[in-house]
Amino acid sequence: MRRLNIAPVRAALALGMALAIWQSVIxxxxxxxxxxxxxxxxxxALWDNAPLLxxxxxxxxxxxxxxxxxxVALGVATALNLALSPGARLMLRPMLIFAQAVPVFAxxxxxxxWLGYGAASKIVIVMMVIYFPVTSxxxxxLMRLPPQLADMAQMMRATPLRRLFLLQVPHALPAFxxxxxxxxVYAPFAVVxxxxxxxxxxxxxxxxxxxGRGQTELMFAALFVLAGMSLFLFTALEQMAR
Amino acid sequence: xTGLALHGDLWMGADPLIRGLALDxxxxxxxxxxxxxxxxxxxxxxxxxxxxxxxxxNGALRTDDGQPLSGRVAMLAQDGQLLPWADLxxxxxxxxxxxxxxxxIARARALLDLVGLAGLERRRPAALxxxxxxxxxxxxxxxxxxxxxxxxxxxxxxxxxxxxxxQDLAARVLAGRTVILITHDPxxxxxxxxxxxxxxxxxxxALALPDSPAPRDYRAPDLLSAQAALLARLQGVAPxxx
Numbered sequence: 001m002r003r004l005n006i007a008p009v010r011a012a013l014a015l016g017m018a019l020a021i022w023q024s025v026i027x028x029x030x031x032x033x034x035x036x037x038x039x040x041x042x043x044x045a046l047w048d049n050a051p052l053l054x055x056x057x058x059x060x061x062x063x064x065x066x067x068x069x070x071x072v073a074l075g076v077a078t079a080l081n082l083a084l085s086p087g088a089r090l091m092l093r094p095m096l097i098f099a100q101a102v103p104v105f106a107x108x109x110x111x112x113x114w115l116g117y118g119a120a121s122k123i124v125i126v127m128m129v130i131y132f133p134v135t136s137x138x139x140x141x142l143m144r145l146p147p148q149l150a151d152m153a154q155m156m157r158a159t160p161l162r163r164l165f166l167l168q169v170p171h172a173l174p175a176f177x178x179x180x181x182x183x184x185v186y187a188p189f190a191v192v193x194x195x196x197x198x199x200x201x202x203x204x205x206x207x208x209x210x211x212g213r214g215q216t217e218l219m220f221a222a223l224f225v226l227a228g229m230s231l232f233l234f235t236a237l238e239q240m241a242r
Numbered sequence: 243x244t245g246l247a248l249h250g251d252l253w254m255g256a257d258p259l260i261r262g263l264a265l266d267x268x269x270x271x272x273x274x275x276x277x278x279x280x281x282x283x284x285x286x287x288x289x290x291x292x293x294x295x296x297x298x299x300n301g302a303l304r305t306d307d308g309q310p311l312s313g314r315v316a317m318l319a320q321d322g323q324l325l326p327w328a329d330l331x332x333x334x335x336x337x338x339x340x341x342x343x344x345x346x347i348a349r350a351r352a353l354l355d356l357v358g359l360a361g362l363e364r365r366r367p368a369a370l371x372x373x374x375x376x377x378x379x380x381x382x383x384x385x386x387x388x389x390x391x392x393x394x395x396x397x398x399x400x401x402x403x404x405x406x407x408x409q410d411l412a413a414r415v416l417a418g419r420t421v422i423l424i425t426h427d428p429x430x431x432x433x434x435x436x437x438x439x440x441x442x443x444x445x446x447x448a449l450a451l452p453d454s455p456a457p458r459d460y461r462a463p464d465l466l467s468a469q470a471a472l473l474a475r476l477q478g479v480a481p482x483x484x
Contacts, residue, residue, distance in 0.1 A: 152336070159342070
């Protein structure tokens with residue numbers, strides 16, 4: 001109970017401290033508000049533009065979650081196939097290593113060219129960012145079954161499929177979650193970069209637009225929504241992993 | 243009832259491990275292979291259990307009932323056999339599930355009770371002591387109901403008092419099965435064996451055992467003198483005279 005109570009208190013304290021430093025920087029340096037607006041102004045921009053922000057946030061989060069789900073599903077399927085079939089390992093692993101060497105973010109313009117300005121290009125870029133770490137972490141976990149358990153499967157004459165789902169998958173779950181945790185950090189970057197490259201909706205688009213128009217408060221407000229979204233995603237994942 | 247006869251030279255890949263093995267392990271009895279680390283004791287365990295590896299027997303492993311051994315051997319290793327993600331009941335019933343058979347929960351509970359773990363059925367292995375963990379592994383061996391049981395250094399990682407208690411328990415619950423106990427602990431061999439061999443690179447030497455029935459009291463004079471003689475032989479201060 002104590003720990004549960006203390007964590008939010010600590011978080012609130014840290015947030016308060018950050019806001020105080022932010023405000024003092026503005027008071028001390030006299031930065032003009034179109035360069036760096038104070039927390040109060042950003043808060044007001046958040047409040048005043050709540051419907052607008054919510055609309056763009058919805059576009060961004062739907063793409064983020066869809067890409068996440070697709071990336072996880074595809075990554076899990078690939079890893080299971082690789083673990084089950086030596087033939088697939090022979091064929092797919094070199095391709096995976098090669099594909100992993102391509103910087104996914106650099107593909108954003110290409111994806112926009114191929115898939116257009118809508119949701120598809122954002123979903124695909126998020127999917128790709130999630131897919132590789134999830135596949136390789138889960139696959140490594142699947143292949144690292146302790147020898148004693150591999151012996152047991154052999155002695156119990158388990159079929160490859162039963163061995164996979166009763167021993168390898170549960171053993172690989174921690175590895176899977178560490179891969180997912182790693183990739184979930186990058187997923188919001190991916191969706192924003194996708195929107196920067198070409199979009200007419202979403203928080204990334206809103207940031208570019210407001211930046212161009214000198215609406216710095218609103219740009220910061222969008223940034224905050226985005227940060228909150230990432231934080232929520234990460235915490236939800238931590239809860240799931242336990 | 244299944245007795246085993248293991249005759250021949252044991253090879254590890256291209257290297258000879260033990261030459262001239264002649265082990266006749268009678269049905270329903272405890273046969274013990276005593277030897278120093280690295281002599282190839284576990285290799286013999288893997289051979290009998292039918293596990294893959296670089297070992298090769300230039301000779302024959304026969305059963306006295308003429309049936310193949312495959313599927314009729316259960317093994318208890320030193321550690322690492324438990325599933326950390328599953329509770330004790332699931333750990334005991336994993337064999338059935340790996341074979342695609344319905345797990346016998348009631349029998350698993352009864353066996354956990356038999357090995358002294360009543361009330362801990364819902365625990366995970368991480369919440370157990372080393373001795374308790376081996377009790378779970380022993381319950382798993384029992385539920386398999388195999389006529390041949392290989393114990394590969396089963397109690398080597400336990401403290402002395404726990405080891406003695408586990409020896410008594412194993413002797414009680416495995417009575418009537420063909421047990422092959424592999425150990426480097428002279429006292430363990432002398433307490434439990436009904437046949438015993440000292441393994442060396444030039445073959446297995448039959449050991450003289452006290453006449454009393456196993457498990458033998460470690461305070462009994464005949465056991466103590468047998469232990470003294472065996473220790474002297476292991477140290478090389480007494481001639482081989484079995």
